[in-house]
Amino acid sequence: MGMKFKQLLDSGKFVVTAEIAPPKGTDLEQMFHHIELLNDKVDALNVTDHQSSVMRFPSLGGCLAVKERGGEPILQMTCRDRNQIALQADLLLAYTRGIENVLCLTGDAMTVGDHKQARGIFELDSVQLLRAIDFLEEKKDLGGNALNGETAFCKGAIVTPEADPWEPQYNKFEKKVDAGAEFFQTQAIYDLENFTRFMDYARGFPVKILAGIVLLTSARMAKYMTENVPGIFVPQNLIDELSSAPKGGALNKGIEIAGRMIAALKKDSLCDGVHIMAINREEAVPDILEAAGL
Amino acid sequence: MKTITRQKPYEEILQQLKFCNRVFVVGCGTCATVLQTGGIEQVSELREKLQGSGLLITGSTVIPTACDEMTAASVSENEAAIQGANGILVMACALGVQRLNFYLDKAVLPALDTLFIGLEEHPGYYMEACAQCGQCILGYTAGICPVTACHKGLLNGPCGGTDKGKCEVDQERDCAFTLIYNRLKEQDRLDLMRHYHPPRNAQVVPRPRVKILEQKEMEQWV
């Protein structure tokens, strides 16, 4: 790993990130395999934080594994499971172990996960978490107490370009910018025209935008996402394209679509990079990159 | 405003009564009557059911407002029946249970679960409007409380789960921030959407919270 993620962002290179999910349990083999597969192929690797409120091996543990294998991790931090003390303490640990990129998230609702009986903390929200990191960098904790030793993070957040209604969401985006977010990874986008409109707006702010690319693996999945997942819109022509794929060929079609989108985003310099989410198909990321000509 | 309650599962009521064989049942004439969880009818239904389970009922009453200090009078009126019982089963909110607990040196047991304080938005429709957080921000949020109206109690704007203005946890419920945004827009106060709310200070509500009136503040009422 040559440059750090922050330097890469600043360098103006078209940045590529991807993400992996830690296992449910202590068998880490598959996660190690994904890390080794992707470390050299992407500029940084997100490790999800109990995504969809499903209890798993922690993001911090996954990031350590990325680091130990020579990669550049992005620590995902949700506000759902930890109070202020726990969040700050995890950040201190992360920094001392060379984990310098943090993606600040609210976190999914407890009700969607596998611990429906648990309490969602949400003592901080994503904007407040971004500001908390600023505090740490000023050697202060949220209690106003002095800290020994420095921290310096590259702070990220998420935004949903297709949010409906978009106004309150874009308002929050601006609050995140005010709170010091340096990069944004977006919710999955599939409609380049809509995304261009979002970028026309987002370009007005001094932040880097990485377009979210979620691999479509079947027409059914595409239809499900556009109908049920908040903030995701899959145009009908993509759904049709997936249905027209020969039997057993939908995954390859999805890879082709993802590659084509990335290539288009890069060619027209629509945004500053992409964040590839190949949920449960991490193996396909190198193929997507190849299809994109990267 | 009503305290919203729900009857506990009958097995749980019996479980609590495990060490009692003579029971006095108390209802409440205010919230629990309106909610039909502890009015005259519900008290007599539960009496019968308990009798059917082999328990002796020494008596029952519906106190006008179980949580207030007049409850002392109801307790003395029913003294004999209460003394004859070794368990007092209360079909009122948890405040009613605790009020009775002040006066009685016996097992006072809740028959209801206390859910929230409900504001009657329209007849028969009660919504949780305030979580008594101790730091009211309604002035910044067009009078809509995100601490209670947002499933996650967020302060600084919607999460990524908003879908067509609804909340990710329930497609029937409005996302608090869509409501706040629309209302602020109508009032031409949209700049408030950009107001940064710092983390809530949990210290302003150390539990248990207590409020003590000064002697002269109390005198104005007597």
Ligand code: SF4
């Ligand atoms: S902000 Fe909400 S919970 Fe807090 S006092 Fe005001 S209405 Fe109640």
Ligand code: SF4
């Ligand atoms: S969708 Fe809206 S109301 Fe629901 S949790 Fe997210 S911000 Fe709160």
